[in-house]
Amino acid sequence: MHDHKALSLKLRASRRFAWHWAPVVVAGQSWKIATASDPDGMLLDACQRQDAGESGVIDPFWAAIWHAAAGLDQYLQSCDLVGQQVLELGCGTGRAGLSAALSGAQVTLTDGVSDPLLLVQLSVWPIRQSCTVRRLRFGKDRLGERKFPWILGSDITYLRSFWKDLEHTLRQHLAPGGCVLLSDPFRSIAHEFRDWVQARGWCYREEKVVTPGDQKRPIRIMKLQLHEHPSSC
Numbered sequence: 001m002h003d004h005k006a007l008s009l010k011l012r013a014s015r016r017f018a019w020h021w022a023p024v025v026v027a028g029q030s031w032k033i034a035t036a037s038d039p040d041g042m043l044l045d046a047c048q049r050q051d052a053g054e055s056g057v058i059d060p061f062w063a064a065i066w067h068a069a070a071g072l073d074q075y076l077q078s079c080d081l082v083g084q085q086v087l088e089l090g091c092g093t094g095r096a097g098l099s100a101a102l103s104g105a106q107v108t109l110t111d112g113v114s115d116p117l118l119l120v121q122l123s124v125w126p127i128r129q130s131c132t133v134r135r136l137r138f139g140k141d142r143l144g145e146r147k148f149p150w151i152l153g154s155d156i157t158y159l160r161s162f163w164k165d166l167e168h169t170l171r172q173h174l175a176p177g178g179c180v181l182l183s184d185p186f187r188s189i190a191h192e193f194r195d196w197v198q199a200r201g202w203c204y205r206e207e208k209v210v211t212p213g214d215q216k217r218p219i220r221i222m223k224l225q226l227h228e229h230p231s232s233c
């Protein structure tokens with residue numbers, strides 16, 4: 001029955017786009033991540049459809065594994081996540097959430113777009129007891145009344161237009177004393193986000209992570225907590 005579901009996921013994904021298994025080291029383990037095979041082609045196609053006036057076309061930024069996810073994966077190895085409830089927002093290929101699950105957490109991986117969630121379900125299949133995969137659009141969807149002590153997001157601060165909705169979603173889902181970890185490759189726009197989010201009552205700290213695979217591109221880990229519920233994360 002379970003194998004039947006995995007097969008059905010593979011078929012549904014293949015009907016939507018070309019994909020393959022990419023070998024990746026996650027949480028220090030060799031893993032296979034189901035990944036779109038032609039992210040550049042998909043982006044070009046989306047741009048052409050937008051230029052032609054089609055409405056509702058979403059940029060398929062989920063289709064690549066962003067370097068910021070490798071940095072967050074590495075940083076998570078210094079956190080004790082065993083038995084912790086973790087929410088990943090804008091998961092794309094789900095590398096950060098997968099890392100948390102392989103580190104012993106119970107993880108809910110979410111994205112605003114449905115297509116990547118097909119692939120994420122395949123990537124987490126061997127550890128599906130530790131993972132839930134859901135659609136969650138910033139500012140629009142809510143996972144019931146659930147609150148999480150850890151919220152992760154890799155490269156999800158790259159558009160100013162997201163910030164208000166993203167912050168709303170963080171407040172809705174963060175447990176008292178909880179910690180948000182957002183990673184980015186030191187984009188200028190994220191420098192702006194740092195100031196913006198602090199002005200909205202968040203306590204902000206940051207760390208720099210250098211991954212062995214790409215020492216020239218350090219990754220910033222932004223740690224956010226609400227002032228009214230400080231703790232150590």
Ligand SMILES: C[S@@+](CC[C@H](N)C(=O)[O-])C[C@H]1O[C@@H](n2cnc3c(N)ncnc32)[C@H](O)[C@@H]1O
Nearest residue numbers: 061062065066069090091092112137138154155
């Ligand atoms: C740059 S990609 C990063 C993907 C992944 N976290 C990584 O680092 O590889 C941004 C992700 O945010 C998702 N996203 C964009 N807008 C969103 C929204 N309004 N609500 C939820 N997810 C959104 C995209 O679908 C995409 O997966």
